[in-house]
Structures are given as C-alpha cells and as structure tokens.
Amino acid sequence: MHFDFDEKQRKAIVETVFEKIEHFYSNTKDYSTTPELNIQKIRGFVESPDLTSGNEADKALLHVVNGLEKYTVHTPHPKYFGLFNPRSNFAGIIADFLTASYNPQLAAWSHAPFAVEAEALVVRELATKFGLDKNSADGVFATGGAEANLTAVLCALNKKHPNFARDGLFGLEKKPLIFCSEEAHHSVQKAAKIVGLGYDLVKPIPVDGALKMDTKVLEQEIEKLKNSPYSPLMVIGTAGTTGTGTVDDLTSIFDICRANDIWFHVDAAYGGAAVLSTKLKHLLKGIECSDSITFDAHKWMSVPMGASLFLTAHSEILGKTFRITTEYMPKEASEMEIIDPFAHSIQWSRRFIGLKVYLSLLFYGWNAYEKTINDQVEIGDFLRSRLMENGWTIKNDTRLPLVCFTDRELETDLKFTKTVLANILSKGTSWLSLYPINDIPTFRVCITNYNTAEMEIEELVRELNEERKVYKKNH
Ligand SMILES: *Cc1c(COP(=O)(O)O)cnc(C)c1O
Numbered sequence: 001m002h003f004d005f006d007e008k009q010r011k012a013i014v015e016t017v018f019e020k021i022e023h024f025y026s027n028t029k030d031y032s033t034t035p036e037l038n039i040q041k042i043r044g045f046v047e048s049p050d051l052t053s054g055n056e057a058d059k060a061l062l063h064v065v066n067g068l069e070k071y072t073v074h075t076p077h078p079k080y081f082g083l084f085n086p087r088s089n090f091a092g093i094i095a096d097f098l099t100a101s102y103n104p105q106l107a108a109w110s111h112a113p114f115a116v117e118a119e120a121l122v123v124r125e126l127a128t129k130f131g132l133d134k135n136s137a138d139g140v141f142a143t144g145g146a147e148a149n150l151t152a153v154l155c156a157l158n159k160k161h162p163n164f165a166r167d168g169l170f171g172l173e174k175k176p177l178i179f180c181s182e183e184a185h186h187s188v189q190k191a192a193k194i195v196g197l198g199y200d201l202v203k204p205i206p207v208d209g210a211l212k213m214d215t216k217v218l219e220q221e222i223e224k225l226k227n228s229p230y231s232p233l234m235v236i237g238t239a240g241t242t243g244t245g246t247v248d249d250l251t252s253i254f255d256i257c258r259a260n261d262i263w264f265h266v267d268a269a270y271g272g273a274a275v276l277s278t279k280l281k282h283l284l285k286g287i288e289c290s291d292s293i294t295f296d297a298h299k300w301m302s303v304p305m306g307a308s309l310f311l312t313a314h315s316e317i318l319g320k321t322f323r324i325t326t327e328y329m330p331k332e333a334s335e336m337e338i339i340d341p342f343a344h345s346i347q348w349s350r351r352f353i354g355l356k357v358y359l360s361l362l363f364y365g366w367n368a369y370e371k372t373i374n375d376q377v378e379i380g381d382f383l384r385s386r387l388m389e390n391g392w393t394i395k396n397d398t399r400l401p402l403v404c405f406t407d408r409e410l411e412t413d414l415k416f417t418k419t420v421l422a423n424i425l426s427k428g429t430s431w432l433s434l435y436p437i438n439d440i441p442t443f444r445v446c447i448t449n450y451n452t453a454e455m456e457i458e459e460l461v462r463e464l465n466e467e468r469k470v471y472k473k474n475h
Pocket of ligand 1: 240268269270
C-alpha cells in the first residue's frame with residue numbers, strides 16, 4: 001500500500017467517486033432533505049470500518065458516500081429552503097479538487113503567484129462592484145463570514161489606535177464599543193469574545209418596524225458616550241440579516257459614523273450578492289461608503305464552503321493589523337511590489353480558497369451570476385404571491401428571496417409553527433426553519449439554490465397547506 005496508489009487504482013477511484021457524485025448531483029431531489037438523528041447509530045456507523053490496516057478503496061468510498069448521503073441535511077436539494085447554504089456549482093466542486101491536488105501554499109506570494117494573483121483579481125473585481133475606490137481598496141479571502149467579521153473588528157481597532165498592534169487592549173484609555181442591530185449575526189459577539197473585548201461591549205441597537213437598525217437610537221447611544229469610560233469603535237450594518245433578509249439603512253448609518261469618526265463595517269455575508277445585479281444593487285446603497293465589508297461567496301455565489309471575503313477601503317490596514325516579519329518565510333519576491341497573504345490575514349498557511357470563485361467566473365462569468373440572482377429574486381416573489389393567495393401572512397419586508405410568514409388566525413398559537421415544521425421535516429421532502437419576529441414564530445423560507453423553480457415552490461406551499469389543514473382539524 002502506497003499513499004499515491006498507481007495510475008489504474010487512481011482512475012478506478014476517481015471513476016467510483018464520479019459515479020457516486022453524479023448520481024447525487026443529478027438526482028438530488030430524490031434524497032430526503034433531513035437525516036435521522038440517532039447518535040448511537042451514527043457513531044456506530046462511523047466507527048465500524050477498520051482503521052488499523054485500512055480498507056479496499058471501493059469499500060472505504062462506499063462507506064463515506066453512504067454516511068454523507070444518509071446522515072446529512074442535503075443543502076444542495078432544490079427544496080432546501082434553509083440557512084443560505086447553496087447547492088455548489090460544478091466549478092466550485094472542481095476547484096476544490098484542483099486545489100487539493102496542487103495544494104498551492106498561499107502564505108507567501110512567491111510560493112503560489114498564480115493563486116495569489118487570482119485571488120487578488122477577484123478581490124479587486126468585487127471591491128469595484130461594491131463601489132469601493134479601486135485604487136485604495138484591498139481585501140482578502142477568509143474561511144467564512146465569522147472570520148471576516150473578526151478581521152473587521154481587528155482592523156477597526158488598529159485603525160483607531162496606532163499602537164494597538166504592540167499594546168493591545170491594555171493600551172486603550174476607553175473601552176471600545178461595537179454597535180450593530182439586534183438582528184445582526186452573532187459572529188459579532190463571537191468576534192468580541194475572541195479579541196478579548198468581551199461580548200458585553202457589543203451593543204445591539206433595537207430595530208424599527210421594518211426590522212432595520214433604529215438609527216435614531218444609534219445616534220442617541222453614541223451621543224450618551226461623551227464623557228463616559230466608553231468610546232464608539234465601530235458600527236456594523238447588516239445587508240441581509242440572517243433571520244429576515246433585512247438590509248439596514250446603510251446611508252444613515254454611514255452619516256452617523258462619519259460625523260463621529262467611527263469605523264463603518266457592513267456585514268453583507270448573504271445580501272452582498274445583490275450588487276451583482278444591476279436591478280438589485282440599489283438595495284445596498286451606502287455600502288460604497290463603508291470602511292469594510294464581509295461577503296460570503298459560499299452563500300449566494302453558489303460555491304462550496306468556506307469562501308468568504310473581507311474587503312476594505314483602506315489599503316494599508318490589513319498589513320498594519322497582521323504584518324509580522326520572520327526569517328524562515330520565503331523572500332524571493334522581497335524586491336517586488338507584492339503582498340504576502342500571511343502578513344495580511346488571520347491565517348498563515350493558506351488554501352487556495354479563491355479558486356472556487358475564479359473558476360466560477362472562468363466557467364460562467366459575472367453575467368451568469370446576475371441572471372441567477374435575478375431569477376432567485378423572482379422565485380422569491382413567486383413564493384410570496386403563492387403564500388398570500390393561500391391565506392398565509394408575510395411578516396418580513398425584503399426584496400431578497402427570504403420570506404417569513406405564518407397563518408394569521410394561528411399566529412399566537414406557539415404550537416402551530418412547531419408542529420407543522422416537525423411534520424414537514426419528518427417527511428424529508430423539504431427543509432425550512434422557524435424565526436421569531438416580534439415574538440411571533442414564523443416559517444422562514446430562503447431560496448439559495450439555483451435549481452429551485454416554481455414547481456418546488458408549488459410543492460412546498462401544498463405541503464404547508466396540508467399540514468395547516470391537519471393542524472386546524474385537530475385543534
Ligand atoms: C452567515 C452569516 C455570517 C457568518 O458567516 P459564516 O460564513 O457562517 O462564518 C455572518 N453574518 C451574516 C449576516 C450571515 O448571514
């Protein structure tokens with residue numbers, strides 16, 4: 001047994017894998033959206049193969065494919081109406097295969113100049129699409145929105161406090177506060193914990209009737225800090241909240257930030273993809289004035305996890321935040337005007353994350369993205385109209401394809417949504433979730449799959465109608 005196998009074995013393995021993924025990829029809808037969550041059974045299954053002497057490749061592959069097919073929520077399913085996890089496009093799948101095979105090390109530019117420059121190109125293209133000035137914009141790929149948001153907090157600290165890199169939080173006179181809305185993603189709290197600020201220094205601002213950050217309250221809260229032991233560090237506006245797809249009023253937040261000299265970060269992990277559509281990009285108005293942006297390609301750009309981008313309007317800030325010099329890192333390119341990604345981001349050894357996006361653009365181009373995003377927004381509109389025609393009431397207000405709804409008569413009955421959801425999930429024909437809006441539980445249905453069409457929406461609405469009928473009969 002040799003790690004490399006021989007050519008015949010490799011071909012056989014790739015063929016087996018191809019056959020399996022081909023079956024899954026072209027028949028995804030036939031699979032159950034939900035797995036059986038029996039921990040004993042799953043652990044027993046995982047532990048069953050021999051790990052001491054290894055197994056025949058076919059047998060090992062079959063084991064893994066069985067495990068993945070049986071014990072996974074199938075996010076590539078066209079009726080997975082879930083948490084922004086897309087169906088991976090084929091470019092993204094192949095990109096991960098290529099990346100693993102060539103295994104370029106992106107820590108230093110000179111080790112992987114093609115890969116580093118390909119990522120830099122995608123960063124420039126996206127920064128331009130978001131309206132940042134391409135002469136001063138910068139950015140870096142991250143594993144996910146959580147890493148990108150953490151990067152934003154670190155950059156804000158390093159921008160405001162010139163000696164932060166040396167002195168850390170101990171050098172600060174006042175406690176820095178992070179403002180975001182109550183509906184912001186909790187990776188913000190996590191970032192505050194990791195940085196050592198503590199999550200108490202994250203101040204969630206209430207939302208208004210439209211579920212957007214109440215900027216009047218934000219202004220008052222900032223005003224109150226004068227002559228206090230606290231100082232406002234950054235405001236995070238969300239462009240497409242995780243719960244309801246709401247876009248904060250970015251222009252008003254920017255005005256407040258500018259007037260008070262505060263870092264303005266936009267968490268556009270999900271909704272950022274709206275800038276790829278000429279019809280929709282106005283929804284993100286104000287994002288072009290931001291100091292930094294989080295954008296997850298592994299959400300609405302349909303590439304596999306984890307592919308996120310941190311973008312910033314300040315070309316010097318990533319270097320200031322992360323640069324470290326060492327003797328052992330390659331110096332072949334030290335005379336060139338290049339950036340070593342390890343000195344520019346949280347990660348050191350780096351995977352070629354950006355290939356998923358670069359290859360998607362090589363295969364399909366920005367035009368395909370524009371069309372896909374417009375199509376999905378239309379499917380979202382279709383869902384809204386079918387729900388309303390069937391007596392459901394919609395509780396969120398967004399142009400993005402994310403719909404929160406319930407039944408008007410039953411909305412105060414806390415058991416209603418739970419029961420209907422449990423019944424649908426147990427059938428495994430669709431996947432959706434619940435999200436409370438002003439204490440009213442709603443069904444949350446999000447379209448992030450380019451294969452979800454009107455037929456799937458009709459099926460979902462039928463399932464919901466049937467479960468509602470059964471519930472009404474029994475209560
Ligand atoms: C998904 C999400 C995140 C977290 O991103 P990950 O890629 O899961 O790390 C942060 N913010 C928002 C608004 C999100 O939707």
